[in-house]
Amino acid sequence: MKVIKIGGGCLKGKKTIESILDLLARRVSGDIIVVSALHGITDMLIDGMADALADEEKIPSLMTRIRSKHMATARHIISDPDLQKAFSKTFGKGIQRLERYYYGLSYTGESTPKMRDLISSYGERFSAELLTCAMNARGVSSVCRMPQDIGMITDGKYEDATADLEVTRGNFREHLTPLIDSGTLVFIPGFYGVSQTGDITTYGRGGTDYSAAVATVAMEATVLEFWKDVAGFMTADPRMVSEAELIPILSYAEAAELCYFGAKILHPRAVEPIRRYGLDIAIKSTLDPDAPGSLITHTSPEAPRVIKSVTQNTEVGIIKVYASGVGARPGMLAEVTGCVTDSGINIKSVVTSQTCISLLLDKRDMDRGYAILEKLTPNPFRKVDREDAVALISMVGEGLHTRKGVAARCFSAMDEARINVEMIAFGPSPVALYFIVHEKDLKASVRALHGTFFNGGEG
Numbered sequence: 130m131k132v133i134k135i136g137g138g139c140l141k142g143k144k145t146i147e148s149i150l151d152l153l154a155r156r157v158s159g160d161i162i163v164v165s166a167l168h169g170i171t172d173m174l175i176d177g178m179a180d181a182l183a184d185e186e187k188i189p190s191l192m193t194r195i196r197s198k199h200m201a202t203a204r205h206i207i208s209d210p211d212l213q214k215a216f217s218k219t220f221g222k223g224i225q226r227l228e229r230y231y232y233g234l235s236y237t238g239e240s241t242p243k244m245r246d247l248i249s250s251y252g253e254r255f256s257a258e259l260l261t262c263a264m265n266a267r268g269v270s271s272v273c274r275m276p277q278d279i280g281m282i283t284d285g286k287y288e289d290a291t292a293d294l295e296v297t298r299g300n301f302r303e304h305l306t307p308l309i310d311s312g313t314l315v316f317i318p319g320f321y322g323v324s325q326t327g328d329i330t331t332y333g334r335g336g337t338d339y340s341a342a343v344a345t346v347a348m349e350a351t352v353l354e355f356w357k358d359v360a361g362f363m364t365a366d367p368r369m370v371s372e373a374e375l376i377p378i379l380s381y382a383e384a385a386e387l388c389y390f391g392a393k394i395l396h397p398r399a400v401e402p403i404r405r406y407g408l409d410i411a412i413k414s415t416l417d418p419d420a421p422g423s424l425i426t427h428t429s430p431e432a433p434r435v436i437k438s439v440t441q442n443t444e445v446g447i448i449k450v451y452a453s454g455v456g457a458r459p460g461m462l463a464e465v466t467g468c469v470t471d472s473g474i475n476i477k478s479v480v481t482s483q484t485c486i487s488l489l490l491d492k493r494d495m496d497r498g499y500a501i502l503e504k505l506t507p508n509p510f511r512k513v514d515r516e517d518a519v520a521l522i523s524m525v526g527e528g529l530h531t532r533k534g535v536a537a538r539c540f541s542a543m544d545e546a547r548i549n550v551e552m553i554a555f556g557p558s559p560v561a562l563y564f565i566v567h568e569k570d571l572k573a574s575v576r577a578l579h580g581t582f583f584n585g586g587e588g
């Protein structure tokens with residue numbers, strides 16, 4: 130039995146959805162499919178909350194947009210008129226409830242995390258029901274099961290929940306094993322679970338990947354397949370390096386690092402439960418379903434030149450706090466990082482020298498982080514600077530920190546390309562090396578590094 134995750138990126142346009150369903154129909158039975166909302170629907174649901182709060186009059190047109198997107202897709206992918214009617218009926222009920230929540234939001238004028246999670250979970254509920262009907266129309270016996278009905282239990286934290294794997298395991302087996310054993314295909318909406326007390330809690334944006342991992346662990350599936358419109362993990366972003374190649378096998382640690390900073394293939398949290406139970410993840414391309422894709426498993430062969438992938442992330446910035454004697458005075462580091470993290474901002478990395486503390490932040494946290502640090506009492510802090518036009522380069526590979534000379538080769542490649550490394554960002558990971566370059570040097574850096582470690586460089 131396997132778990133397949135189908136993301137919103139694949140659920141875009143009637144024709145694409147239709148071809149994915151046809152592909153599914155040929156390949157599955159007695160498996161679990163965890164689905165995202167149709168492309169763009171989660172954004173629509175979330176933006177709709179702000180609209181509803183601002184002006185009640187905006188609710189009807191929002192509901193119309195959500196309704197017509199699903200119904201137009203339903204008419205295209207569900208051929209059987211009775212099944213189309215069945216979908217329309219359940220969907221209608223869901224839409225009615227959703228509409229009431231929006232009015233509730235508008236009347237109370239208050240948007241709580243609980244309400245935000247409840248409303249944003251509807252995209253997945255709708256798509257799971259829609260795809261279930263479409264599969265039945267293709268003659269594949271399928272059912273849809275909501276996380277709240279099959280006991281996908283979370284810690285109750287809104288917008289960033291974590292599943293209770295043990296409890297969920299028991300519940301899932303009780304509810305799903307008989308279905309799976311009878312060869313029925315089970316659709317489950319991703320993105321959310323339910324607290325002990327019955328509240329809907331989402332796993333954060335992109336959380337369907339995590340849902341799928343939880344389902345895989347709970348059912349001890351042989352593999353978790355991510356169906357995507359990309360070939361798999363690549364040695365570099367093909368838009369930067371045309372010679373980039375597919376990586377056939379990665380370790381959990383390599384995949385997690387790649388997802389954390391660079392390649393937006395998987396939600397980094399999805400690897401966590403899978404790794405704990407020693408299961409496998411496969412990335413499969415819907416455009417080329419027979420291609421091997423990438424496999425993520427517990428061990429991976431060390432790459433000939435150690436590095437598996439060079440990726441980049443431009444969604445970062447640096448804030449530099451200057452002060453004297455930073456290196457010798459540990460209290461200062463705690464003060465600087467403390468005031469940033471207290472405000473809920475996540476610091477990606479910190480580097481200190483004798484005169485400066487550099488903080489690596491997410492781009493969207495830069496303004497807030499800068500404002501907070503500017504308020505530090507002057508003495509002994511002298512100056513706060515920010516650098517926004519920077520990019521983070523990640524070099525990932527098992528054995529990277531134990532094999533001699535990898536870092537040296539990396540920096541001499543940069544040197545030969547006459548690129549200045551702005552900051553070396555030490556992460557706690559033994560499989561990754563991070564550094565920062567100016568945004569204008571990004572492409573040249575990635576190309577120089579890829580050239581050194583993949584084509585032509587000394588072995």
Ligand code: ASP
Binds near residue numbers: 252319335338
């Ligand atoms: N639909 C949710 C989102 O857009 C969850 C997901 O697709 O993973 O974030």
Ligand code: MG
Binds near residue numbers: 136338
């Ligand atoms: Mg995603």
